[in-house]
Amino acid sequence: DTEVTQTPKHLVMGMTNKKSLKCEQHMGHRAMYWYKQKAKKPPELMFVYSYEKLSINESVPSRFSPECPNSSLLNLHLHALQPEDSALYLCASSQVVRVSPEYFGPGTRLTVL
């Protein structure tokens, strides 16, 4: 099984809602990543987890809260988002922390109203 899965595929939320994005991989990878991608822009790194510990936080606002409950699962908890947070949120994984992750998921398209 060489894939990263993400749920949901699409999410629409209001600015007062709390929601979570989920990412899963069963390749035994010990590094997992969250990226944010706006339309026609390259992906921007948000967080990196290495062996279930937060390794890198690229100065992301606290309304985004990552969680890595185990080596296969990565969550991104969302609260009090702004319309400008609407984007494609991508999860990635690699065997160990790398500049260039090996596998990306299909993404969750988030719209904040």
Add this chain to the structure above:
Amino acid sequence: LAKTTQPISMDSYEGQEVNITCSHNNIATNDYITWYQQFPSQGPRFIIQGYKTKVTNEVASLFIPADRKSSTLSLPRVSLSDTAVYYCLVGPPMNTGFQKLVFGTGTRLLVSP
């Protein structure tokens, strides 16, 4: 991390060979060069990675000159399904510090019949 520069867009026709060049003048000694392909509303897909000279796989070839200040992704006999954005990423194989992990602007390849 080394800053990368790519052409914003390229056009080609089915069956032609396409070469996309990435400039990375300040590449470090231990940096690798990685290329990704991304279709709209999907996660990037790892295509190829190399350190020097030439690397070839079933999808593409990567040419890296001796000074390593640039690299060329070569796609043989492109088809319509190769229409995508191609990103070049340069950095060490393992991220060991608070380095900003940045994708370049990418090259939009349009393949026409």
